[in-house]
Amino acid sequence: MKRIVIRRPGGHDALELVEEPDPPAAPGRVRVKVAAAGVNYADAVVRMGYYEAAKGLYPITPGFEFAGTVDAVGSGVTAFKTGDRVVGISRFGAYASALVVDPRQLWPCPEGWDLSECAAFPAVYLTAYYGLFKTAKVEPGERVLVHSAAGGVGTALLQLCRVAGCPAVAVVGAAHKVDLCRSLGAEAVIDRSSSDLWAEADRAAPDGYGAIFDANGVATLREGFKRLAPGGRLVVYGFADILPRGKAMPGLLDLAWNYLRVPRFSALEFKNRAVMGFNVVYLFEKLELAGEAMIRMLDWARQGRLKKVPVACFPVEKAAQAHASLESGTTQGKLVLTF
Ligand SMILES: NC(=O)c1ccc[n+]([C@@H]2O[C@H](COP(=O)([O-])OP(=O)(O)OC[C@H]3O[C@@H](n4cnc5c(N)ncnc54)[C@H](OP(=O)(O)O)[C@@H]3O)[C@@H](O)[C@H]2O)c1
Incomplete structure (x- = not known):
């Protein structure tokens, strides 16, 4: 898997790309092959070292949201199966091409939304x-x-x-x-x-x-x-x-x-x-509350009540460029990293 690591706070060169073996799907957990991870202004603040909830967590992989395909399911999981298209949240860590998460952090993608559009949502x-x-x-x-x-x-x-x-x-x-x-x-x-x-x-x-x-x-x-x-x-x-x-x-x-x-x-x-x-970020630990909101909003997306907004895709190798673009204040809609 590929993953962005920030060893210590800094400028764009603090975003280091590393490669390592895929993690196994633990019991009760789901492994997602991530296609895209959303880029948020808060990720840049994490990189700079000023994000309160990230203090003390370095080296850290930033990222609050992702979308991809379930590629392994741990024992005891019934809510998802291999091949499901899912969108998810994570309290940091989402700038990675493979993630092992609690199934309560995942929801089925709305039909007609591609994985980049889904990763830009939560x-x-x-x-x-x-x-x-x-x-x-x-x-x-x-x-x-x-x-x-x-x-x-x-x-x-x-x-x-x-x-x-x-x-x-x-x-x-x-x-x-x-x-x-x-x-x-x-x-x-x-x-x-x-x-x-x-x-x-x-x-x-x-x-x-x-x-x-x-x-x-x-x-x-x-x-x-x-x-x-x-x-x-x-x-x-x-x-x-x-x-x-x-x-x-x-x-x-x-x-x-x-x-x-x-x-x-x-x-x-x-x-x-x-x-x-x-x-x-408080909601990212209150999965029941986050789930209630996500289910409601994904339904609105399915019903066409929420329109898709422009999503600019950057390959993960260009994470620094994505941050620079967001920090310029000129972007519209959302930015995602693709794997
Ligand atoms: N409290 C929370 O839970 C929470 C959660 C998510 C995001 N946020 C905050 O919400 C804001 C928007 O986040 P986002 O990820 O959706 O980003 P974004 O709105 O896509 O991009 C940031 C926008 O902020 C404006 N801006 C104002 N001062 C700026 C500056 N000094 N540098 C760069 N841009 C500046 C620019 O738009 P204009 O020039 O058009 O004004 C820029 O396009 C950020 O401040 C973020 O930290 C807070």
Whole structure:
């Protein structure tokens, strides 16, 4: 098997490809021949050494999601058989061409979705699901503002907003991302590279937003909070702009400077508005909860209620290129590594 290993945090050259014998399928476990593994922004943060849940786990193989074919089944497993096409989650480790996992980490792929499209599904959809339905608990009709809407989590949020009956206003950082957001049902798309983000956001929702999803951090949290309608929730689920755009290994000075600029909210400011945060990695250990969400969303995919988004494929040998591409901030949809 081939596997990416990060021996110690670093830039792109920290992603080392190693080859080793396939692991056997242990009793109660399933071995998957992985065709593709999703690339998430969090993987780059793991590589840099700043991902809290990965601390102390180096050398580490990154990766939260994968899709492939079952090629061996341990004794006692009845849920899957050799040859089944499966999509799965893993708390790290998915950048590997063979994985041995608990069958509760796997689900059958929807028909009509290829393995790359399936590998691109779990992490961003679980994040969007957890954010919309378990954190913000949106109600039909509530208007939602989605930052970085053409990216992995952003496109999943737009689609789940549609399913939830919530009009979504999409914000993107470049003109080439506008059409994708429109095609996914955004009510309005704001290209902040060519227009005044907050003037446009006010125009799109004069009465404010029921929920705002923000993984930028420093740049937009304070102004976003002001745009919440009474009862509105600002959901903070990432801090991309604490890491300088396109820098493979930010220095401590960069981090310290951006950290100092993180907005602080006073309890006196709230007035029926909330600031909330979550990390979906928590779900990767609560397999019952993750399973409930995956089964529901894969059904929506089967019914055609979730559209496929563009997936850029990189052979695993080009993992560094995939990370560089994601960190550039110019990608749309999802990226996967293929084996
Ligand atoms: N809390 C959780 O459980 C959880 C789970 C998954 C992901 N996340 C977070 O959600 C965010 C999106 O993740 P993703 O994997 O779906 O990535 P992505 O959205 O496909 O790509 C990142 C996007 O963020 C925007 N961005 C803002 N500041 C940036 C910077 N300094 N460098 C690069 N890009 C920047 C860019 O879009 P625009 O220029 O169009 O804004 C870029 O395309 C990340 O911050 C990630 O850490 C959190």
